[in-house]
Amino acid sequence: MDLRAAPDDSTEAGAPRPSHGLPRLRRGAGFIAALLCVAVLLVVAAGEWAAQSERDAQWDNLRRSGEVQALALRGVATRYNYLPFTTAQHPLVSQLLRHPASQEVRDAANAYLQAVNEHAGSDMLYVMDLEGLTLASSNWDTPSSFVHQNYRNRPYFHDALDGDTGRFYGVGKTTGEPGLFVSAPVRDNGRVIGVVAVKVRMEPIANPWEQLRDPVFVTDARGIVFLGSEPGWLYRTSRPVPAADVQQLQHNEQYGTGWTPRPVPWTLRQQDDQRDDQPGAELRLDGNGKRYLAFEEALPDLGWTLTVTADSRVVAVARQQAWALATLASGLLVLGALYWQLRERRLAENRQARIGLEQRVQERTHALQQAQAFRQSMEDSLLVGMRARDLEGRIVYVNAAMCDMVGYRADELIGQLPPYPYWHPDDLDRHWNDSDTVLAGNAFPQGRENRLRHRDGSDVYTMFYTTRLIDGGGQHIGWMSSVVNITAQKRAEEQQQQRETQLQRVQRVITVGEMASTLAHELNQPLAALVNYAAAARALAAQGKTGPLNDSLEALSAQALRAADIVGRIRRWVRQHPESREPCDLSAIVEQSLELLLRAEARRQGIAVRVEPAGAPLQVHADRVLLEQVVINLGLNALQAMQTHQPPPEGHELRLRLAADNGHALVQVLDRGPGLPPGIAERLFEPFFTTRSDGLGLGLNICRSIIESMGGQLQAHNREGGGAVFEIRLPLTNAPDNP
Incomplete structure (x- = not known):
């Protein structure tokens, strides 16, 4: 390329003009390279930000789901804890254990256990002697009767013989069906003479899990999966089981007569980018490499661990969508720099394309939110107090926990329209507003705190979780609310906060006393210097020496400011202030x-x-x-x-x-x-x-x-x-x- 021009009248013939094209090309190439670097950084940063945001949302959902599922699991597991103990108090049970050969007593005991079991709604209720032999059972008249069966190798039997309450989950020796066994000792004059046990089926909890998209399972203290939504994972080990524990499990026949330890088809490990406020892990399936975010909720009172999962592909999808949007934006920036003369037309076209893409993203996000809201509604209803209302606000169902919470019987509440008798008279406007909001279809998905008035006049603080009530045909027929009593928690929080504030104030006052001697020592030096500088200034003023006099006055002022600073720091430190x-x-x-x-x-x-x-x-x-x-x-x-x-x-x-x-x-x-x-x-x-x-x-x-x-x-x-x-x-x- 010839960068020279023809000479004119003011230029000597044959002398080349200065070339400006090459530096301009170099500056343009540097500008484009800088734009490309910025674009790449924006794409990477946008992808990581979107992935982290989606991961945080998934962890929040898992944490709430784990809390709800754990509460429901604990409710089913402890529902019949009272039944063995109360049954053991019946005189007919003691008479059966003292006279096991009496057919008349056996028949009476079988009939009694059958009636109690049907009334309570448990699976099986039976009585064993000191050798573990079943003398009477609620299923005495069925082919799979527990009568004459021996369960002396079960841990719950030995716990009851030792005078404690036993709890044991395992596969039934007679029926082959799993369940939770709870036992209690039968005492006669302080001596244990037999054992009463109840079997509770856990299917009411596990069956709904099979409808969920992602796996949910429960492991025992040894890491063995015994309950969950994946049948192929049952009774498999999530970590190595010591040989002594394997022998004990085989002797107890906890998971069947032919059980041997087999590892689960997945691995659970902490994520590389896990944060302290996200106590979860990653579950990776063997074979297909599918990954899940896994949140573990410990149930120490039962010795179990509940694990809920969520497909981690949504994080990757969020990252890819962010990459797509960031790449599009970066491309627009580079193209705009390269084709500046077409800036307006190109920006208008790309703006329309970006709006269409954002609309599709919003539609998909809305669909995901709708599905999540439906699942969250089911989870939120599994709380302690339950109340169902029709579309007009009329109460159609309350459980015993709700009645105990407000002090009214079920027949006194069913059929009531707002205002309900347990509404607090000081919060009527709030109650009306909440009721109208829910009936209008605007339920509070995160729960709503309300103060109720018990029948005896006491205040009850609660959290209401409300969701739609759907019938078998999918029609919206009302609203279901779960109610949790948080009165004790509220009062404990207020008392603890007051106590901590008072204790902190006492300690600060004590520390001020300890500061007194040090404060006096610190102030002695500037105060002594003030006296010396003042005396020197008086002498210099009398002599008329203005230069040294000004120096002494400046030093005197500095020492005064130093003393004021010492006192000010102490006052700011001692002054009580709200936590910031x-x-x-x-x-x-x-x-x-x-x-x-x-x-x-x-x-x-x-x-x-x-x-x-x-x-x-x-x-x-x-x-x-x-x-x-x-x-x-x-x-x-x-x-x-x-x-x-x-x-x-x-x-x-x-x-x-x-x-x-x-x-x-x-x-x-x-x-x-x-x-x-x-x-x-x-x-x-x-x-x-x-x-x-x-x-x-x-x-x-x-x-x-x-x-x-x-x-x-x-x-x-x-x-x-x-x-x-x-x-x-x-x-x-x-x-x-x-x-």
Whole structure:
């Protein structure tokens, strides 16, 4: 390409003109390259943001689903706990165990157990002697009767013989059908003479799970799946089972006579990008590689673990959709730079295409929300108190828990239209508004807190969860509400908050007393300097030396400001204030605590202070003033511990160490005092426990409460070489996701 032009009158013949095309091309190529880099970064960032948002939404849904399913599972598992105990109190059961050979007594006992079982709605109810032999059963007249069957190898039988209540889930030896067995001892003058057991079928819980799209299952304490929506996973192990436990299970015949351990066809592991506020894992099926988000809800009172899952493909779909949108936007940016002359026409076309794509995304999102709302409605109805209303608001059903909650019988509530008798007279406007909103089709999917009035006049605080009531033909016929009594929780929260506020105020007042001597020591220096500078200024004024006089006055003013700053810092620290969380630099908080009190107190006692900073800034989300109070309290305790203790070879020293550890920020307060004796170390954080004659025993307890309210931990242990270490551990706000 010839970059020269023909000479004119003002240019010598044959002399080339300067070329500007090549630098312009280079600038254009650099601009396009920068645009491409920005576009790639935008696409990647948009995909990760969309995936994380969808993952957070899935975890929230799983957490709510796990709580509802766990509540329903616990309700079915504990529904018949009373039945064996009450049956064991009947005189006919004791008479049967004392006279097992009497056919008349056997017939009477069989008839009694059959009647009780039918009335209670349980599966089987039976009585065993001390050898585990069934003497009478509610199914005595069926081909699969438990009578004359021996269950002495079952753990629930031995638990009852020991005088305890037994609970055992397993496959029935006689019927081959699984169920939950609950047992109780039969006593005669304090001596156990037999066992009463009830069998409860868990199908009312497990059968609806089979209709769900994603797997739901329950494992026992050994990790064996015994209940769930996938029949092929039943009685298979999710982790290795010790040989002794395998022998025990085979002896008990818990999962059938021919049971042998077989692993489940999936693996469960923590995700690489899992966060602390998402306590779940990833479940990956063997063979097809399908993945699920898995949330585990522990049921410690039953010894079980409930696991609910959600297909993780929605996260990948969200990421791909975000990539598509971001790629489209980035393409528009690059094309606009390349074809600037066609900017208006191209932007209009692409804007229309983007609107159509967003509409399709919104339609699909709306369809997913509708399906999720239907499933959530079923889950929300499985709570303690149940109330059904027709489309006009008339009550058509209430269960016993709802009647107990408000003090009215079912026949007094059924047929009632608003206002209901249990509405609180002080909240009638709120009740009417909530009722009208629900009947208009605007139920509260997250629940609604309401205050009710019990028949005896007491207040009852509840949470209402309302969903549509659908008949077998799919028609909307009314509204179903689940009601949870939260009265005790509300009162406990209010009392705990008041108690913590009072304790914190008491500790701050105590700390102010301890500050008095140090404050006086700090103010002595500026006050003494003020007196000296004032005397010097008086002498210089008398001599007429204006230059030195001005210097003395400036020094006098500086010392006055220093004294005012000391008093102001103490007043700001002592003043009671509401808790305020904000991002804080932990190093600045430690330095402020040293300047406020600790360094002056250590100087007064002749103890060296050493700070070991971290390699990088430590950002935490905390209440700055309360955190300063904790550091000061721990530092004062360390200085007091070293006052009367003989110094070690390396001498007394107060050391404050800052570090980062596995996503947490650490502040360690180390001293060379006498250390923590074993008897004291175990009770160190108990309220009102103190080793000081003038102490109240509230300081360390309040310090731990403050740190735990910020999501952290406060621990103490002995220091190697003598002394003690108090460690504050708080989550880092700038920490990467834990692997």
